Amino acid sequence: METLQNHIGGRWEEPVGEDVVTVVNPATEEAVARFRAGGPEDVDRAVAAASAAQPGWAALTVARRVEHLHAWAGTIAAHSAELAELECREMGKPVGIGQSFIAGAVAGLKAAADQALTYPFTETVTGAAGERTDIVRHPLGVTAVITPWNFPVVMVLGALGPLLAAGNTVVVKPSERSPVSTVRLFELAAASGLPPGVLNLVLGDARTGTALTEHEEVRLVHFTGSVGAGRAVGTATGRRLTRSVLELGGKDPVVIDAGVDPVATAQAVAFGAFVNTGQICTSMERIYVHERIADEFVEALVAAAGTFAVGDGLDPATTLGPLVDERQRDTVRRHVEDAVRKGATVRAGGAVPDRPGYFYPATVLTGVDDTMLVMTEETFGPVAPVTVVPSFxxxxxxxxxxxxxxxxTVYTDDPGHIAAAARLPVGVVWVNQWQGGGPERLYEPARDSGMGATGARAAYDAATRPAAVHIAPAAPAAGR
Structure with missing residues (x-):
C-alpha cells in the first residue's frame, strides 16, 4: 500500500497531521494508499513556497510559461494509461473511459495555455488630447485549486492552464477520496521541468481545504464540489475580499422533442446518465420526454441500460464501474427507494448487487414526480428518472x-424550440449533443450550481487583475 506525501517547493514532504486517511479501491474494498491529513502548517509551507516562486514565474515570458505547460502536457499524455489505471483503483472509473477523458483534458490544457499567447495582457486606449491609458492585467499571485473525487486528473488540468499561463503559482488540494493520481501528476510535472514552487500539493480533508481557503496570501480559490462546501468557500473568500470560482452541484435536465429519433436519442441519454457511473456534475439526472415518443424512448432506454456491464474497471469488458464508496452508493440507493415508495416504477436495475464492492446497476425509473429525491436532489449515480410531458x-x-x-441538454429539430431552450437558466445548453463545445466556450453556472465565469477569455480575466496606467503628454519645460 502506497504512502502519499505533500509536494511543496519541489520536494516531497510528510504531512504534519496526525490523522491518517486510507484510500480504498471501491471495486474490491481493499486499501490502496494512505496519507496523513495535512493541516494549517502544511498549508502555510505550501503557500510560502508558491509565494517565493511566483515573481520568477511571472517574470518569464508568456511564451516560455506556455512551453513549460506543453512539456508537462506531453509527459501526461505519455502516461495516460497509467493515470487512468490509478484513477480506476482509487475511485472506480473504467480504464478505457478514464483514458479517453484524460486525453481530452491534455488537449484542453494545451488549448487553454495557448490562449495566453493571444490574450490581451496589455491593451492601450488613446484619448483625443494625446493622452493614453494602458490597461495591464497582472497575475493575482498565489492561487488555490480544490478538486473533487470524480475526475481527479481532469479537474486539476482543467483549472491549471489559465492560472499558470497568466503567471500565478498554485497550491492544489485534491479530494481525500482520490488523491493517488494527482500525486502522480505532480511527479510528472517535476519530471517535465516545471520550476519548483510553481505547483504545490497539499493532501488532506475538509480541514485542510478550510485552511487553504482562509489563508491570507491566497488571492483566488478555484473550487469544484458540493453546494454546501462551495458556500463555505465563498464565505471565506468573501470575508477576505478575494476571488472564488465555484462549480458546484447539478441536477441537469434533458428535454426530448417529438420529432427526434427515440431509439438513437435513448442511446445518447443512456451514455449521458450512466457514464462514469453517473458521477459527473453534468450527468443527465432529469429526463423529460414528449408523450408522442415516450413509449418507444423508454423501451430503448431500458435496453441501453442493460448493455452497461457492471464490474471492476480494470476489466476491459466493464462499462459501469463502482461508485466511489459506500456512502455514495447509500445516497443512490436511498433516492431510488424513496422514488419507489412514492409510486415510481423500476424499469431497469434498482437493486444493490450481491457482490463485494460499491456497485449499483444502470437504473431506469418511470412514473417519477417532483416530490421524489431523485428529481430534486443531486443523485450522482447511474439513475435515469423519466417524466412524460405533453409538449416540449x-x-x-x-x-x-x-x-x-x-x-x-435538449434534443429537437425545431429552430423555435432551440431558441426557447437557449433561455434556460443554466450555464451551458447542449442541443442534440451532450458535452459538445470547443476550447473557446465560456460559461457561468446559475443558481446553486456556482458562480464565476470560466473558460476561454473569462478564465484569464479571473486569473488576472486589471490596472489602468493613464499617461498624459508631458508639459513643455519652461523657456522652451
Missing amino acids: EEGLTRAAASRYGLAA
Whole structure:
C-alpha cells in the first residue's frame, strides 16, 4: 500500500497531521494508499513556497510559461494509461473511459495555455488630447485549486492552464477520496521541468481545504464540489475580499422533442446518465420526454441500460464501474427507494448487487414526480428518472424548475424550440449533443450550481487583475 506525501517547493514532504486517511479501491474494498491529513502548517509551507516562486514565474515570458505547460502536457499524455489505471483503483472509473477523458483534458490544457499567447495582457486606449491609458492585467499571485473525487486528473488540468499561463503559482488540494493520481501528476510535472514552487500539493480533508481557503496570501480559490462546501468557500473568500470560482452541484435536465429519433436519442441519454457511473456534475439526472415518443424512448432506454456491464474497471469488458464508496452508493440507493415508495416504477436495475464492492446497476425509473429525491436532489449515480410531458414547452418549464443551474441538454429539430431552450437558466445548453463545445466556450453556472465565469477569455480575466496606467503628454519645460 502506497504512502502519499505533500509536494511543496519541489520536494516531497510528510504531512504534519496526525490523522491518517486510507484510500480504498471501491471495486474490491481493499486499501490502496494512505496519507496523513495535512493541516494549517502544511498549508502555510505550501503557500510560502508558491509565494517565493511566483515573481520568477511571472517574470518569464508568456511564451516560455506556455512551453513549460506543453512539456508537462506531453509527459501526461505519455502516461495516460497509467493515470487512468490509478484513477480506476482509487475511485472506480473504467480504464478505457478514464483514458479517453484524460486525453481530452491534455488537449484542453494545451488549448487553454495557448490562449495566453493571444490574450490581451496589455491593451492601450488613446484619448483625443494625446493622452493614453494602458490597461495591464497582472497575475493575482498565489492561487488555490480544490478538486473533487470524480475526475481527479481532469479537474486539476482543467483549472491549471489559465492560472499558470497568466503567471500565478498554485497550491492544489485534491479530494481525500482520490488523491493517488494527482500525486502522480505532480511527479510528472517535476519530471517535465516545471520550476519548483510553481505547483504545490497539499493532501488532506475538509480541514485542510478550510485552511487553504482562509489563508491570507491566497488571492483566488478555484473550487469544484458540493453546494454546501462551495458556500463555505465563498464565505471565506468573501470575508477576505478575494476571488472564488465555484462549480458546484447539478441536477441537469434533458428535454426530448417529438420529432427526434427515440431509439438513437435513448442511446445518447443512456451514455449521458450512466457514464462514469453517473458521477459527473453534468450527468443527465432529469429526463423529460414528449408523450408522442415516450413509449418507444423508454423501451430503448431500458435496453441501453442493460448493455452497461457492471464490474471492476480494470476489466476491459466493464462499462459501469463502482461508485466511489459506500456512502455514495447509500445516497443512490436511498433516492431510488424513496422514488419507489412514492409510486415510481423500476424499469431497469434498482437493486444493490450481491457482490463485494460499491456497485449499483444502470437504473431506469418511470412514473417519477417532483416530490421524489431523485428529481430534486443531486443523485450522482447511474439513475435515469423519466417524466412524460405533453409538449416540449412543458418539458422546458419543468427543466427550469430547479435550484440548480449547471447545464441542460435538449434534443429537437425545431429552430423555435432551440431558441426557447437557449433561455434556460443554466450555464451551458447542449442541443442534440451532450458535452459538445470547443476550447473557446465560456460559461457561468446559475443558481446553486456556482458562480464565476470560466473558460476561454473569462478564465484569464479571473486569473488576472486589471490596472489602468493613464499617461498624459508631458508639459513643455519652461523657456522652451
